[in-house]
Amino acid sequence: METIAIGELSRRTRCNIETIRYYERIGLLPMPARRGRYRSFGLADVARVHFVRRARELGFTLDEIRALLGIATAEDMACGDAREIAASHLQQVRARITDLRRMERVLADTVRACDAGDQVGCPLITTLSATAQLGTI
Amino acid sequence: METIAIGELSRRTRCNIETIRYYERIGLLPMPARRGRYRSFGLADVARVHFVRRARELGFTLDEIRALLGIATAEDMACGDAREIAASHLQQVRARITDLRRMERVLADTVRACDAGDQVGCPLITTLSATAQLGTI
DNA sequence: CTACCGTCTGTAGGAACTACAGACTCAACC
């Protein structure tokens, strides 16, 4: 079977070499075989790194990914558990979007005020100096 | 004029004591006067910490806030510069929202597939194992 | 006098990488 070096794994997965070694260090990837001093990877490693990177793109934390990997490779794949992780993560993503939309509104209003230029003083500085808490806006 | 201790400053600004000291350490807050060994703050410090916290709530980085503080306290307040910082930050916020919405869509679809339960295997694991990059979805 | 709270300094940790330094290995080329 084909074995590849870390550089090739990095190229195929678009994952930084240092990041791959980091994933190994924290136990997300199994310790690979060695050819001499060099790490020697197989196709399963390519798939696993792809999996991790895709999950990261979806914003899963490394701890969540660790759990997902456990589920993915378990004999009796606990799909319900995976659903739970995804659903809880989805909630967090939605909360974050709500946050960011609030920020966006305030920022956009402020920049608009800047462009209108009919205020005394700088609208942004005024916003940041205002007594009102953002939470109450 | 009134002077307050760090605990009172923390209470008034809802900013952690340790965080206040941290802001001082990195130069976001001026080194305060001391009464004996204890820091002694004035109303300007209250306003400044409020400013920083509000800017953080809007997602500005501490470096951006440093610049904004410079502008806010300059003689000839460079409002245009502040507008630039805000506009550029607004762009980043919007980009982040776009990212998160993509994540949300994939996650929501996957959880829905889980609930439908008409797939072979776990939809989440399948999604993460798929060859397609998220960027291409 | 002794509790007790507040404050002090300095350092370490967390998340998820990234970026070196300095040493080694391996294949190719002359």
Added chain:
DNA sequence: GGTTGAGTCTGTAGTTCCTACAGACGGTAG
């Protein structure tokens, strides 16, 4: 055979924005 160059190795330190101690000191109330 020598040497270049690319790849890899380990180990450590930096990034951002805090947060959490440990261990010592200050000021006040009972």
